[in-house]
Amino acid sequence: MKAIIIGAGFSGAACARRLAEQGCDVLLLERSAHIGGNAYDEKKNGAFVHRYGPHIFHTNNEQVVKFLSRFTEWFPYEHRVLADLHGVFVPVPFNLDSLHKTFPEDKAAKLEAVLLREYGEGKKVPILELRKNPDADVRAFADFVFENIFRFYTEKQWGRKIEQLDPSIMQRVPVYVSREDRYFTDTFQLQPKDGFTALFERMLDHPNIRIVTGTDALTRLRVGEDGVFFDGAPCTDEVIFTGQADELLGYRFGKLPYRSLRFEFKTVPAPFQPAAVVNYTVSEAYTRISEFDKFTVERPAGDTSEIVYEYPQEYEAGKGMIAYYPVVNEENLALYEKYRAFLARFPHFHLLGRLGNYRYINMDAAVADALALADRLTADRED
Ligand SMILES: Cc1cc2nc3c(=O)[nH]c(=O)nc-3n(C[C@H](O)[C@H](O)[C@H](O)COP(=O)(O)OP(=O)(O)OC[C@H]3O[C@@H](n4cnc5c(N)ncnc54)[C@H](O)[C@@H]3O)c2cc1C
Numbered sequence: 001m002k003a004i005i006i007g008a009g010f011s012g013a014a015c016a017r018r019l020a021e022q023g024c025d026v027l028l029l030e031r032s033a034h035i036g037g038n039a040y041d042e043k044k045n046g047a048f049v050h051r052y053g054p055h056i057f058h059t060n061n062e063q064v065v066k067f068l069s070r071f072t073e074w075f076p077y078e079h080r081v082l083a084d085l086h087g088v089f090v091p092v093p094f095n096l097d098s099l100h101k102t103f104p105e106d107k108a109a110k111l112e113a114v115l116l117r118e119y120g121e122g123k124k125v126p127i128l129e130l131r132k133n134p135d136a137d138v139r140a141f142a143d144f145v146f147e148n149i150f151r152f153y154t155e156k157q158w159g160r161k162i163e164q165l166d167p168s169i170m171q172r173v174p175v176y177v178s179r180e181d182r183y184f185t186d187t188f189q190l191q192p193k194d195g196f197t198a199l200f201e202r203m204l205d206h207p208n209i210r211i212v213t214g215t216d217a218l219t220r221l222r223v224g225e226d227g228v229f230f231d232g233a234p235c236t237d238e239v240i241f242t243g244q245a246d247e248l249l250g251y252r253f254g255k256l257p258y259r260s261l262r263f264e265f266k267t268v269p270a271p272f273q274p275a276a277v278v279n280y281t282v283s284e285a286y287t288r289i290s291e292f293d294k295f296t297v298e299r300p301a302g303d304t305s306e307i308v309y310e311y312p313q314e315y316e317a318g319k320g321m322i323a324y325y326p327v328v329n330e331e332n333l334a335l336y337e338k339y340r341a342f343l344a345r346f347p348h349f350h351l352l353g354r355l356g357n358y359r360y361i362n363m364d365a366a367v368a369d370a371l372a373l374a375d376r377l378t379a380d381r382e383d
Contacts, residue, residue, distance in 0.1 A: 018370070099111060292306040
């Protein structure tokens, strides 16, 4: 069995490794000059700098950890994020400590007592639920969190008014009725000891995998009503595509909307800020600043830190931008469905990953989906 995989991010790379270990010959094509996709990192002044924004590994999926642990050692890392509210740093997700940092003590104590009584210690209460509470003080508190932590940040991230966004985005935002200040609460919270790029190098180091970087697969692959063609000939190999379906098909049904990002990297005197990531939720054009030294293992305290500012922007096809986030709403999903349905006629062609499936996924889900696809293909194989 032979496979052509487009994209060397977590989806393409994990699928390539699994297929290669089942005896499949894999050709892996990657448009950029390096492997790793969005998770690519490079060392600078002792810190792993993530070229496409900070990537923190967290999961409850033990099988994914087991698979990736063959290619890396880890160090435990629990991510914490603060929001800068006009110079006051408060933990996000908003918790009881955030409450005490933003309200006068007597008011904070009273609100804490109500939250503990009504929802119970440790509960994560969605902001929408809080806004429906019969107590006027709780509703005013919920409005405060919504306006100061959520609205401005979300609107600048998506470039759209909150009312135009999918309601599920708001549904997910919780207030923690506890002192829990970790950004993630998954069982496994780890960072690769030698960085993500080294993990990818080991994962793809297999005699059955041939990697070609710096090649846009669309210069070799063509998909149309008449079939799937590679280098001009009808293609009988399995094709696993982790790029954009609209781009692949020449935007025949219209362009799928995405958000892009612009990153501004700096080397600054250390330490720079009080947490690995600080979100700017009430001011500034950037959404957040990440300090990479704070999530690099055994980093000796140096004089400098590597930081990045993150500016959201609209994605425009053909301008050398990277599509980072699918803009998921009913209309866009219906458009994506046209692309998916068109490609479904080719049983050997498979869409995979964040772009291929037009949905935001974390790294662990990308790996889990990739392994599942590879297992399905090898279980069904005819050779
Ligand atoms: C700013 C940001 C921060 C994130 N932080 C986290 C985090 O903290 N934790 C977490 O778990 N997840 C995080 N994610 C999500 C994570 O990046 C994804 O889960 C992961 O990238 C999915 O891997 P993928 O292989 O599907 O996509 P990608 O990593 O994007 O890989 C797709 C690859 O396909 C290549 N490609 C596309 N089209 C073509 C073509 N025509 N020819 C050749 N190659 C092509 C691209 O160049 C790319 O390398 C973050 C995402 C972003 C945008």
